[in-house]
Amino acid sequence: MTESRARESKSLAEPTKRQMKAVSRSDFFPRLVAMQRFAHARNFAVLKTNNSGLPSRRKLTCILDNFPSDSEVGASSILDAYGPTLLEHLEVSSLPLLWNGKEDTQTAETPDFSAFVLRLKNRVLPVCGIALPVRLGSMGNGYTVFAANYLDITSEIIIDLHARSHQMMMDLLVLDERRSAPDEVLSNREIACLQLAGDGLVSEEIAGQLGLSVHTVNAYLASATVKLDSVNRIQAIAKAIRLGYIA
Amino acid sequence: MGDFVASAKLDRDMQEMPAIPPAAAARRPLSAEQLIERLKASAEAADVSAGLRALTNYVGADGYLLARHELNSENGLDNVISSDWPFDLVCKRGIELITQLSRTTELDKCLSTLHPAFSMLPEESELPAGASREYCTIIFNSGRNRYVLMFICPSDVILSQQRLKEAGVLASYFASLLFHDTTRTSRDMDLTDRELECLYWIAEGKTSDEIATIIGISKNTINNYITSVMRKTATRTRSEAIAYAVRHNLV
Numbered sequence: 001m002t003e004s005r006a007r008e009s010k011s012l013a014e015p016t017k018r019q020m021k022a023v024s025r026s027d028f029f030p031r032l033v034a035m036q037r038f039a040h041a042r043n044f045a046v047l048k049t050n051n052s053g054l055p056s057r058r059k060l061t062c063i064l065d066n067f068p069s070d071s072e073v074g075a076s077s078i079l080d081a082y083g084p085t086l087l088e089h090l091e092v093s094s095l096p097l098l099w100n101g102k103e104d105t106q107t108a109e110t111p112d113f114s115a116f117v118l119r120l121k122n123r124v125l126p127v128c129g130i131a132l133p134v135r136l137g138s139m140g141n142g143y144t145v146f147a148a149n150y151l152d153i154t155s156e157i158i159i160d161l162h163a164r165s166h167q168m169m170m171d172l173l174v175l176d177e178r179r180s181a182p183d184e185v186l187s188n189r190e191i192a193c194l195q196l197a198g199d200g201l202v203s204e205e206i207a208g209q210l211g212l213s214v215h216t217v218n219a220y221l222a223s224a225t226v227k228l229d230s231v232n233r234i235q236a237i238a239k240a241i242r243l244g245y246i247a
Numbered sequence: 248m249g250d251f252v253a254s255a256k257l258d259r260d261m262q263e264m265p266a267i268p269p270a271a272a273a274r275r276p277l278s279a280e281q282l283i284e285r286l287k288a289s290a291e292a293a294d295v296s297a298g299l300r301a302l303t304n305y306v307g308a309d310g311y312l313l314a315r316h317e318l319n320s321e322n323g324l325d326n327v328i329s330s331d332w333p334f335d336l337v338c339k340r341g342i343e344l345i346t347q348l349s350r351t352t353e354l355d356k357c358l359s360t361l362h363p364a365f366s367m368l369p370e371e372s373e374l375p376a377g378a379s380r381e382y383c384t385i386i387f388n389s390g391r392n393r394y395v396l397m398f399i400c401p402s403d404v405i406l407s408q409q410r411l412k413e414a415g416v417l418a419s420y421f422a423s424l425l426f427h428d429t430t431r432t433s434r435d436m437d438l439t440d441r442e443l444e445c446l447y448w449i450a451e452g453k454t455s456d457e458i459a460t461i462i463g464i465s466k467n468t469i470n471n472y473i474t475s476v477m478r479k480t481a482t483r484t485r486s487e488a489i490a491y492a493v494r495h496n497l498v
Contacts, residue, residue: 092390093423112280115287116420135388136357138496155283163412166361173357200487234489235452241493244354 025064025175028168032064032144035161039153041129041146043067045075048142048172049090060087060142063172067147073127078145081124082131086143089118090133096158098151101128106149113155130158132165139242140173177243186245190224193217195246198237277305279413286417290424295329298421299396302414303331306406308398309378312337313418314345315426316393332399333373340372345395348384353494356393360386363411365400377401385415389422391496437479438497445472447498450489 028046036044045065049058060083062075082099089097098108099120108128110117120131129147134140144165186194189210196206203221207214221233228243230236240246277285282305289298295313303311312330327345330337344366368380379402387394396418400406438446441462448458455473459466473485482488492498 090390092427094387094389094419095423113283115290116283116417116424135390136360137388137393138353138357138493140357156279159413159416162416163361166416170358170360173354177354197484197486198490200483200490202484231452232454234449234486237486238450238489238493238498241353241490246490247353247494 025172028064028172029066031164031168033066035144035164036066036146039130039146039148039151039157039161041148041151042127043147045078045145045147046142046168046172047075047079047086047131047145048140048169049087058087059083063142073125073147075145077125078129078147082120085120086131086133090135090141090143093118094133094135096162097131097133099125099129099131101149102126108148108151108153110153110155110158113153113158116155117158132158132162134162134165134169136166136169136173140169142169144168184227186224186227186240187220190220190227191240191245193220194224194233194237194240197221197233198241198246276307276410277301279305282417286421290421293425295425296331298425299329299418300331302396302418302421303398306383306398306410306414307401307404308383308406309375309401310399312341312395312397314341314395314397316345316395328394333375336368336372336374340368341397344382344384344397348386348395356386360388361412361415362386363406363408363415374399377403383411385411385418387415387419387422389419389426392422392426394418394422438476442472442476442479443497445469446476446489446492449473449485450493450498 032044032046036042043066045062045067047060048063049060060079062079065075067074082097086097089095096117097120098110098117100107100122102123102125106126106128108130117130125147127147127149128151129145130151130153131143131145133143144161146161192210193206196209197203201209203214203217206212207217210217212220221236224240225231225233225236228236228239230239237246282301285301286298289295289301299311299313303309310330310332312332313328315326315328327337327341330341332341362385364384365381366384368374368382370380372380374380378399381400383398383400383406385396385398387396396415398406398411444462445458448461453461455466455469458469462469473488476492477483477485477488480488480491482491489498
């Protein structure tokens with residue numbers, strides 16, 4: 001218990017160190033353009049799943065892309081065409097997805113790696129491309145997508161792009177987490193109470209285990225609820241888990 | 248309990264241990280092309296240990312251990328899928344290491360995906376010949392499943408970060424091809440859409456009364472759904488049920 005608490009406080013101290021990395025989403029553009037060049041693609045898009053929500057309401061949204069606004073294909077047409085398939089795939093597999101465009105010449109090929117990629121429905125979009133699924137865990141999930149008129153991509157490039165896509169999604173997650181981090185840092189006692197409440201203990205049991213009175217436990221849970229900007233302790237527990245305060 | 252399951256699984260796996268000592272096989276690392284060929288063949292033959300041996304060889308390590316981070320295990324004990332570590336080492340240390348890992352927070356785990364992390368085994372561990380006490384851990388995901396891949400580092404060579412990352416990506420592809428069936432079963436447990444909908448609103452801080460207004464069904468029905476969720480997930484309180492749902496990525 002003490003060990004895990006020490007870890008918690010360490011992870012709370014870390015954001016200041018990470019702060020140096022990226023300040024806004026636009027900082028990711030140069031990296032994505034470099035990746036796009038590496039793949040010999042014309043455009044990129046980063047798709048992300050909404051963090052929470054019902055399975056039926058889960059959806060992908062485009063958070064970054066460089067499709068020109070006047071072109072006939074954009075990130076939204078990719079989402080319209082493949083959104084549900086992409087979401088489903090993200091739940092079960094990490095294999096890259098390729099698709100061919102409407103024209104006969106718009107093909108996406110990877111001759112040396114075909115066993116490790118899956119294909120989306122062909123001839124839906126006026127571009128071909130590759131979608132790399134990124135799944136970090138309960139948060140930071142989505143895709144990096146590269147579109148082109150013609151794509152011949154080697155295993156080496158796919159693997160490298162996929163590793164870089166993961167890194168980018170992690171940096172984006174750090175950026176998002178910092179925004180949603182609570183104003184005040186939770187105290188160790190508050191974290192301990194939240195943890196035990198999340199483990200199914202009622203206030204009396206928590207009090208017994210921590211050697212506090214029931215009222216003190218309730219007070220800690222109430223202050224944690226306020227700090228986490230929640231309306232009740234259940235929402236506070238949900239938020240505390242998502243933010244990584246408790247396991 | 249968890250120990251027993253893990254070691255029983257291992258027992259089966261240990262019998263398939265390669266005749267060649269892993270240390271000797273690792274001397275001449277595979278090229279990237281060779282690795283992809285070997286992985287492809289192993290995936291087609293559904294031979295987990297052959298694929299992992301190829302990956303181990305590619306990174307130049309002396310031994311591997313692959314475990315699945317079980318979502319439904321109460322105590323966070325993970326399942327060892329395959330390993331060529333000496334039996335004792337897996338039983339004593341492997342499981343200890345994975346349990347240790349499962350104590351980190353979800354955010355930390357998300358942020359360490361595909362990052363090779365190096366640590367030291369305790370002094371008294373018995374190791375394969377030529378191996379050092381250092382080992383490398385890579386976390387990767389395939390669909391909803393999280394896996395932990397561990398390599399024992401050789402004593403004379405430093406493993407390439409680049410190759411370790413590539414091995415992580417390839418291992419996730421390999422797992423996607425091989426364990427495709429197992430991913431679906433763990434999905435959403437056996438909760439119904441209505442139950443999930445209730446869980447979602449509770450996690451957003453709504454009371455039963457408010458949810459009744461939102462969904463348009465009676466408060467008692469809502470409470471019945473919650474009771475049924477708690478029964479299915481074997482949780483005692485609403486708080487625990489929500490914690491369970493958030494941990495398992497249901498809401």
